[in-house]
Amino acid sequence: MKQKETIDPERDGMHVVSAGESQAEVAYRRLEEAIVTLSLRAGAVLTEAQLIDLVGLGRTPVREALIRLAQHGLVQILPRKGVLVADISxxxxxxxxxxxxxxxxxxxxxxxxxxxxxxxxxxxxxxxxxxxxxxxxxxxxxxxxxxxxxxxxxxxxxxxxxxxxxxxxxxxxxxxxxxxxxxxxxxxxxxxxxxxxxxxxxxxxxxxxxxxxxxxxxxxxxxxxxxxx
CATH class of the missing domain: 1.20.120.530 (GntR ligand-binding domain-like)
Structure with a gap:
């Protein structure tokens, strides 16, 4: 497995929540920003537990966010292995x-x-x-x-x-x-x-x-x- 990435939500301002956002939207926004700004680097493999800890939300909103991120081509969900951050092609x-x-x-x-x-x-x-x-x-x-x-x-x-x-x-x-x-x-x-x-x-x-x-x-x-x- 590739080296695991870590991120500090407080350091990167990811604790901010906008009014009216669902937990799934918050999870998506935080994960997308981490991927876009390379806090989670291309090729990194992370566990679901790491991502839950990263965004500070529960399993369900994180899973919903990951499905959307996968649809957008930013991650690949690897059954029983974790989540692969997409390469930059x-x-x-x-x-x-x-x-x-x-x-x-x-x-x-x-x-x-x-x-x-x-x-x-x-x-x-x-x-x-x-x-x-x-x-x-x-x-x-x-x-x-x-x-x-x-x-x-x-x-x-x-x-x-x-x-x-x-x-x-x-x-x-x-x-x-x-x-x-x-x-x-x-x-x-x-x-x-x-x-x-x-x-x-x-x-x-x-x-x-x-x-x-x-x-x-x-x-x-x-x-x-x-x-x-």
Whole structure:
């Protein structure tokens, strides 16, 4: 069995619980963040007991979270052995970029059309916060806000099938970004998110889709350049 990974939930802020979250959602969020940020490294094999201890919740919510993580390609459940954290594959990254680009255009376009006033404000504020954390070099803060912005846009889009399809792709690309240490890209990426947020706030679906395309192109260029090295 491969070396087991450990993580300190208090150290990484994983003890925070958002209002209205079920225990399964909390378990999923904590485990996904640990995988995306490489606290649980690719190829690591962990027992169910370790994961229960990690998230500080019971067996049922952890099992529900693991099923969802497996569906999203982040773990593989090994019967009677444990849970294998998925490897990071160049082929998977490219395929995820291709699919995400199409889905993101749909989601942001719908968000620009359907978002309510409060949602538009929240989206802009999240993008502003991303820029502040980027300028401060706060990688973990930036990653959490990136996920928060994605969730706000998804909620505003009112397009559940598209948002469910794009969510695992977003996680996979965040993980690749973290793996290849794209920390020099924080501010440029934050600026792209800002343009996207402003287009949604302005109810301009065409501008939102163009901003999404620009963001995806930026991510693709950076990740592919890293893969080529």
């Amino acid at each position: 160049a082929i998977d990254i490219i395929a995820a970029l291709d699919a995400r680009e199409v889905l993101e255009r749909l989601v942001v376009g719908e968000a620009a059309k359907r978002a309510g006033p409060a949602e538009r404000i929240a989206i802009v504020e999240a993008a502003k916060a991303m820029r502040r954390t980027a300028e401060a070099g706060d990688v973990m803060g930036y990653m959490r806000l990136d996920k928060e912005l994605d969730a706000l846009v998804a909620q505003a889009a009112r397009s559940p099938y598209a948002t469910r399809a794009v969510e695992p792709l977003q996680a996979l690309i965040r993980r690749a970004w973290y793996h290849f240490e794209r920390r020099d890209d924080l501010v440029p990426a934050a600026l792209h998110h800002g343009s996207l947020a402003q287009a949604i706030a302005g109810a301009d679906s065409l501008a939102a889709m163009a901003a999404s395309d620009a963001l995806m192109s930026h991510l693709r260029k950076g990740l592919l350049a890293t893969l080529d090295r």
